[in-house]
Amino acid sequence: MKRIYLALGIYTTIFLIGTLVLGLRLHETQDAGWRLWHIRAGLFVAIFVCFVHSLIFIHLLGTGLGIKRAIEEHGLPEGPRSDIHRFKMRAFPPAFGCMVLTIATAVAGEWVGGTPHLVLAIATLVANAITVPWVVKQLGENERVMRAVEAQLAAREVAPRP
Numbered sequence: 001m002k003r004i005y006l007a008l009g010i011y012t013t014i015f016l017i018g019t020l021v022l023g024l025r026l027h028e029t030q031d032a033g034w035r036l037w038h039i040r041a042g043l044f045v046a047i048f049v050c051f052v053h054s055l056i057f058i059h060l061l062g063t064g065l066g067i068k069r070a071i072e073e074h075g076l077p078e079g080p081r082s083d084i085h086r087f088k089m090r091a092f093p094p095a096f097g098c099m100v101l102t103i104a105t106a107v108a109g110e111w112v113g114g115t116p117h118l119v120l121a122i123a124t125l126v127a128n129a130i131t132v133p134w135v136v137k138q139l140g141e142n143e144r145v146m147r148a149v150e151a152q153l154a155a156r157e158v159a160p161r162p
Helices: 002-029 032-074 079-111 114-158
Strands: none
Touching: 002 032, 002 114, 032 079, 032 114, 079 114
């Protein structure tokens, strides 16, 4: 999952930069064609950013539930449960913040335009560039804990039963 999210994060950055370039080109020319392309690209990017960060929410919630159930059903140590919660609390706020900032940028583009929209667009790009590596790190830690729980379960299956 870590590699997939990293790739999606790179695509997100490329799409954000492309939309920013279209917007700057629109600002220079004031051409209706550039405006239409910028609006389409902005809408696509807003949906894509929300999709990517929501995917992370779903992944962390799902793996957390799986680990929680494994701990309860097989009597494993409680340590991984608090680790998973910690990874979620480190990943959710920045990812949610990026979603909100992206939506605010799209809304500001339609209602306000101009400099406020440009400032929000640059802030969105920077926030996503900072958030992606941070969340990738949390996903790596999450994966490490999942593998440790899987190893504990495998060790219990191999061990002879009395």
